[in-house]
Amino acid sequence: MRTKATLKNISQSLNLSISTVSRALKNHPDISEETKQKVMELATLLEYEPNTHAINLRTNRSKIFGLIVPVISNYFYHSFIASVEEDARKLGYSLLILQSGDDPMIELENLKLCRLNRVAGVFVSITSLTKDIKPFLKLDEFDIPVIFFDKVPSFEACNKICLADAEAAALAAQAVIAKNKKMVLAIYGNAELSITQKRQKAFASTLSQSATGIQLLECYASTPEEAEKITREYCIMTNKPDTIFGMSDEILTGIMRSIQKMKLSVPGDIAIISICNNNFIPSLYEPTITYVETSGLDLGKLALKRMMDHLGGKTFVQELTVPSRLVEGGSL
Amino acid sequence: MRTKATLKNISQSLNLSISTVSRALKNHPDISEETKQKVMELATLLEYEPNTHAINLRTNRSKIFGLIVPVISNYFYHSFIASVEEDARKLGYSLLILQSGDDPMIELENLKLCRLNRVAGVFVSITSLTKDIKPFLKLDEFDIPVIFFDKVPSFEACNKICLADAEAAALAAQAVIAKNKKMVLAIYGNAELSITQKRQKAFASTLSQSATGIQLLECYASTPEEAEKITREYCIMTNKPDTIFGMSDEILTGIMRSIQKMKLSVPGDIAIISICNNNFIPSLYEPTITYVETSGLDLGKLALKRMMDHLGGKTFVQELTVPSRLVEGGSL
DNA sequence: TTATCCACCGCAAACATTTGCGGAAACTTT
DNA sequence: AAAGTTTCCGCAAATGTTTGCGGTGGATAA
Numbered sequence: 001m002r003t004k005a006t007l008k009n010i011s012q013s014l015n016l017s018i019s020t021v022s023r024a025l026k027n028h029p030d031i032s033e034e035t036k037q038k039v040m041e042l043a044t045l046l047e048y049e050p051n052t053h054a055i056n057l058r059t060n061r062s063k064i065f066g067l068i069v070p071v072i073s074n075y076f077y078h079s080f081i082a083s084v085e086e087d088a089r090k091l092g093y094s095l096l097i098l099q100s101g102d103d104p105m106i107e108l109e110n111l112k113l114c115r116l117n118r119v120a121g122v123f124v125s126i127t128s129l130t131k132d133i134k135p136f137l138k139l140d141e142f143d144i145p146v147i148f149f150d151k152v153p154s155f156e157a158c159n160k161i162c163l164a165d166a167e168a169a170a171l172a173a174q175a176v177i178a179k180n181k182k183m184v185l186a187i188y189g190n191a192e193l194s195i196t197q198k199r200q201k202a203f204a205s206t207l208s209q210s211a212t213g214i215q216l217l218e219c220y221a222s223t224p225e226e227a228e229k230i231t232r233e234y235c236i237m238t239n240k241p242d243t244i245f246g247m248s249d250e251i252l253t254g255i256m257r258s259i260q261k262m263k264l265s266v267p268g269d270i271a272i273i274s275i276c277n278n279n280f281i282p283s284l285y286e287p288t289i290t291y292v293e294t295s296g297l298d299l300g301k302l303a304l305k306r307m308m309d310h311l312g313g314k315t316f317v318q319e320l321t322v323p324s325r326l327v328e329g330g331s332l
Numbered sequence: 333m334r335t336k337a338t339l340k341n342i343s344q345s346l347n348l349s350i351s352t353v354s355r356a357l358k359n360h361p362d363i364s365e366e367t368k369q370k371v372m373e374l375a376t377l378l379e380y381e382p383n384t385h386a387i388n389l390r391t392n393r394s395k396i397f398g399l400i401v402p403v404i405s406n407y408f409y410h411s412f413i414a415s416v417e418e419d420a421r422k423l424g425y426s427l428l429i430l431q432s433g434d435d436p437m438i439e440l441e442n443l444k445l446c447r448l449n450r451v452a453g454v455f456v457s458i459t460s461l462t463k464d465i466k467p468f469l470k471l472d473e474f475d476i477p478v479i480f481f482d483k484v485p486s487f488e489a490c491n492k493i494c495l496a497d498a499e500a501a502a503l504a505a506q507a508v509i510a511k512n513k514k515m516v517l518a519i520y521g522n523a524e525l526s527i528t529q530k531r532q533k534a535f536a537s538t539l540s541q542s543a544t545g546i547q548l549l550e551c552y553a554s555t556p557e558e559a560e561k562i563t564r565e566y567c568i569m570t571n572k573p574d575t576i577f578g579m580s581d582e583i584l585t586g587i588m589r590s591i592q593k594m595k596l597s598v599p600g601d602i603a604i605i606s607i608c609n610n611n612f613i614p615s616l617y618e619p620t621i622t623y624v625e626t627s628g629l630d631l632g633k634l635a636l637k638r639m640m641d642h643l644g645g646k647t648f649v650q651e652l653t654v655p656s657r658l659v660e661g662g663s664l
Numbered sequence: 665t666t667a668t669c670c671a672c673c674g675c676a677a678a679c680a681t682t683t684g685c686g687g688a689a690a691c692t693t694t
Numbered sequence: 695a696a697a698g699t700t701t702c703c704g705c706a707a708a709t710g711t712t713t714g715c716g717g718t719g720g721a722t723a724a
Contacts, residue, residue, distance in 0.1 A: 006680060017704045022682065032702060052448045053394070054680030057385040057709050064428070072414040082404040085431050089438075094445060096396070097429045099417050106421075113426060116384045253616050260618035265595075284585050284616060286592035338710060349674045354712065364672060386710035389679050 005046035014038055025050075056118065064094050065307070066114035066122040070102045075249040076150065076277045076296045077125070083300030084123065091308065093120060102127045111135055119144060121307050125151040128193055133158070145310040149303045154194055159310070160319045161303045163294040165195055166202035168275050168324040169247075171292045173206035175273060176214070176243055179332055183215040185234050185241040187251050190222040199247050199275065217241060227254025228261075235262055235270065243332070246274035249281045256285055272331040279327065287330030298322045337378035346370060357382075388450065396426050397639070398446035398454040402434045407581040408482065408609045408628045409457070415632025416455065423640065425452060434459045443467055447474060453639050457483040460525060465490070477642040481635045486526060491642070492651045493635045495626040497527055498534035500607050500656035501579075503624045505538035507605055508546070508575055511664055515547040517566050517573040519583050522554040531579050531607065549573060559586025560593075567594055567602065575664070578606035581613045588617055604663040611659065619662030630654045 011021045016035070024031045024039035025048075031039075042048075056062045065088055069077045085095045096119060100107035107127055114122050121144060124136065133153045136146050145159070152160040176184055186203055189196045200218065207214050217234065221227040227246065231254065234241055246252040252274040264270050266287060274291045276282055282289035299322050306320060343353045348367070356363045356371035357380075363371075374380075388394045397420055401409045417427045428451060432439035436459055446454050453476060456468065465485045468478050477491070484492040508516055518535055521528045532550065539546050549566065553559040559578065563586065566573055578584040584606040596602050598619060606623045608614055614621035631654050638652060 008680075018681080019683075019705080020703055022680095023703085026682095030702060035702080049444075049448060051389070051680050053385055053389040053392070053450060054709090055682085057383070057389050057679090057711090058681050058683095060385070060709075062385070072417065073410050078405050078410040081429070082431060085404065085429055086433070089431070089442075094449075095429045097413070097417055097427045099414060099421070101418070110421075112381075116381060117426075118385060257616065257618045260592075263597075281616075284589065284613075286589045339712095340710075350711080351675080351713075352673055354710095355673090358712095362672060367672080383710050386679090387712085389681090389709090390711050390713095392679075 005043070005048040006051070010039065010042055010046065010048060013042060060118055061120060062118050063092055064096050064117065064119050066096045066098060066110075066117070066119040066124075068098045068100055068107060068110050068114070068122065068124040070100055070125065070127050070151070072097065072099055075281065079278060079296035080149070080300045080303075083297040084304050087301060087304045100127050102129065104130050108135060111139070115139060115142060115144070118142070121145045121147065121311065123147050123149055123303055123307070125149055126153060127151075128190070145307060145315070147303050147307050147310070149299060151193075151195070157317050159306060159317055161299060161306060162319070162321045163195075163299060164321045164324050165198040165294075167321075168292045168294050169199040169202035170206045171324060171326050172245055172273050172275060173203045173210075175290065175292075175326055175332060176245065177207065177210045177212055179243075179271065180212075181214060181243040181271065183217070183239075183241040184243045184245055185217045185219070185231070186245040186247070187219050187221050187227050187230055187255065188247045189220065189251060191220040196220070196247065203245065215241075221251060221254065224250055224254035224257070227251045228258040229254075231255045231258035232262065235259075235264065241270070243271040243273065246272070248274070249276045252276065252281055252289065252291075256289075266331050275324075282327070282329055285331070290329040290332040291327055292324050293327050294324045295322060337375070337380040338383070342371065342374055342378065342380060345374060392450055393452060394450050395424055396428050396449065396451050398428045398430060398442075398449070398451040398456075400430045400432055400439060400442050400446070400454065400456040402432055402457065402459050402483070404429065404431055407613070411610060411628035412481070412632045412635075415629040416636050419633060419636045432459050434461065436462050440467060443471070447471060447476070450474070451476060453477045453479065453643065455479050455481055455635055455639070457481055458485060459483075460522075477639060477647070479635050479639050479642070481631060483527070489649050491638060491649055493631060493638060494651070494653045495527075495631060496653045496656050497530040497626070499653075500624045500626050501531040501534035502538045503656060503658050504577055504605050504607060505535050505542075507622065507624075507658055507664060508577065509539065509542045509544055511575075511603065512544075513546060513575040513603065515549070515571075515573040516575045516577055517549045517551070517563070518577040518579070519559050519562055519587065520550065520552050520579045521583060523552045528552070528579065535577065547573075553583060553586065556582055556586035556589070559583045560590040563587045563590035564594065567591075567596065573602070575603040575605065578604070580606070581608045584608065584613055584621065584623075588621075598663045607656075614659070614661055617663070622661040622664040623659055624656050625659050626656045627654060 007018045007021045011018045021039050024036045025043060072078055088095055098110035100110055104127055133156055139146050147159045147161060149161040152162055188200050207216050219230045221230055244255055246255050266272055272289055274289055275294060276291040277294055277296050282291045302320055302322055339350045339353050343350045353371050356368045357375060404410060420427055430442035432442055439459055465488055471478050479491045479493060481493040484494055520532050539548050551562045553562055576587055578587050598604055604621055606621055607626060608623040609626055609628050614623045634652055634654050
């Protein structure tokens with residue numbers, strides 16, 4: 001293996017100083033064209049590549065973003081990740097992926113890793129058990145911006161990029177109203193999560209404000225299996241609902257298993273509407289499910305934009321949301 | 333913000349040399365217990381954290397693995413990624429995620445990034461267009477092991493971790509035979525891919541060797557939509573197949589949309605069997621789809637194990653496969 | 665008393681790069 | 695010819711850590 005090309009290496013071959021070579025390669029005005037030529041030439045010949053670690057040490061920064069999520073294998077996060085990675089790459093950044101497994105201790109370790117690697121910034125979706133977000137804010141002391149996304153802390157002043165949870169649920173409710181439905185079974189997710197609370201509140205209040213006398217049944221399910229069970233219980237009643245609203249992809253899959261099991265026809269026997277992250281799950285079914293989209297892709301783009309703005313000096317705290325939209329399938 | 337703790341910093345406070353402090357913190361036998369105590373104490377008090385960049389520069393290595401995949405948002409890769417990340421974390425490694433977007437140029441850039449970051453090793457699933465894998469093997473010159481997984485180069489001698497494609501298809505065929513089916517529609521993926529070829533060959537030959545006179549119809553579909561169309565075309569024939577075999581999750585989703593649209597009952601009207609990466613897609617349907625599992629999780633675990641072995645000195649070239657198994661649902 | 669040994673610690677180089685500052689020529693101006 | 699200006703380049707420090715080697719002081723052995 002040929003010896004690795006370094007500035008020192010090149011400088012000695014050309015009887016120049018290291019600093020001159022360094023400047024020549026960066027096209028510094030102090031260096032004459034002639035010298036630049038020679039340096040460039042030898043550098044390309046030797047396939048010189050600057051040592052990232054040395055640069056990182058010198059500049060106390062790296063061109064890497066940290067990304068901390070509870071789990072990767074999730075309807076939502078991987079599209080977010082894909083989106084951020086793609087855009088970050090174009091800007092010369094890479095992505096360090098850390099899973100916390102919904103464990104605050106691991107989350108803290110991962111945060112530490114980000115600190116130790118002097119990442120350029122951190123994207124984080126906190127676990128459902130994270131109470132103390134001071135450690136996150138402490139990264140500001142190192143000039144490492146922290147952007148919370150999706151699962152964000154409730155109160156503290158920090159940069160948050162959220163889905164328009166309330167808006168999405170309201171949109172879904174409006175769609176139900178528009179179709180003149182009379183009795184809606186709403187299945188929400190884990191009642192502890194703020195995302196659940198926001199969506200529940202918005203959905204319920206939108207329906208009640210419509211003054212159409214729609215009857216609303218509300219349940220909470222933290223797994224698809226629970227959603228399946230709930231759906232079944234309500235559908236075998238004599239006075240069964242005419243519409244089911246699922247709060248998320250996860251819930252929707254449970255609902256649909258139940259529907260299939262009972263061989264109910266959609267939307268004839270029962271109408272379905274859901275909030276989903278993209279068209280993947282909705283389009284698995286026939287007819288395609290009508291859903292309100294809260295896009296992980298868009299969230300990713302917005303989060304990265306906010307990050308770059310922050311790095312560019314706009315360091316004020318900001319809370320942004322990505323709008324949602326109704327995607328009509330044939331299930332409502 | 334308090335001044336950052338460094339070895340230099342600590343050494344000056346204690347009137348010790350940098351080297352002594354460094355060794356004390358590593359529990360080096362040359363240092364007396366007394367000194368170690370003092371150093372440790374001050375280090376924890378000052379919340380000393382070793383500078384990763386400096387270590388990386390010094391050791392010319394980093395505790396980061398590179399992971400290059402065509403896309404993250406894929407039935408398969410994110411479970412692989414999740415699995416590798418989880419295990420790597422426990423060993424003190426992190427994961428740098430790079431998407432190539434099925435573009436060999438970007439793939440090459442990503443590979444370069446891995447080199448520049450002096451990653452500890454690279455996991456790569458090549459794009460379908462990658463012709464030249466010499467750049468990958470060149471990383472060996474830097475003592476960076478490269479483990480190919482899933483989409484691996486055909487010929488070259490390199491470390492490969494694959495799914496047991498042929499075995500999986502054969503298992504599926506055997507299941508069909510065991511159920512005494514008479515007419516099977518097999519829908520494969522993109523005919524260009526080696527994974528398709530392997531599965532097609534194994535499925536067809538297993539069926540023909542059974543001497544049960546099973547009739548086999550074979551089609552290729554590169555999208556779920558195509559699979560949906562094919563399914564429909566064959567199922568409206570008077571002499572329709574009694575079983576459909578889908579080569580992948582993707583194909584299966586297309587088949588099932590069609591089945592739902594025609595309101596066929598499974599397995600009464602028609603039986604379904606597929607090859608899938610995990611139970612996610614199969615369990616979306618009712619009855620749950622019978623499938624042969626080629627687990628991304630297991631592949632991840634095996635890949636990481638191979639990587640660690642390689643780092644531990646077992647640098648010989650090896651080709652491993654993860655076994656597959658039949659998971660009985662109710663669709664066959 | 666001298667030689668030997670061990671426990672403990674520091675020196676300094678090395679890793680590769682960036683950058684403020686200063687300095688030597690060469691050239692221009694008065 | 696002296697002074698001032700520009701062009702081009704090198705010195706050296708700084709980033710934080712690791713590690714081979716050498717050195718000192720005390721204890722033990724001969």
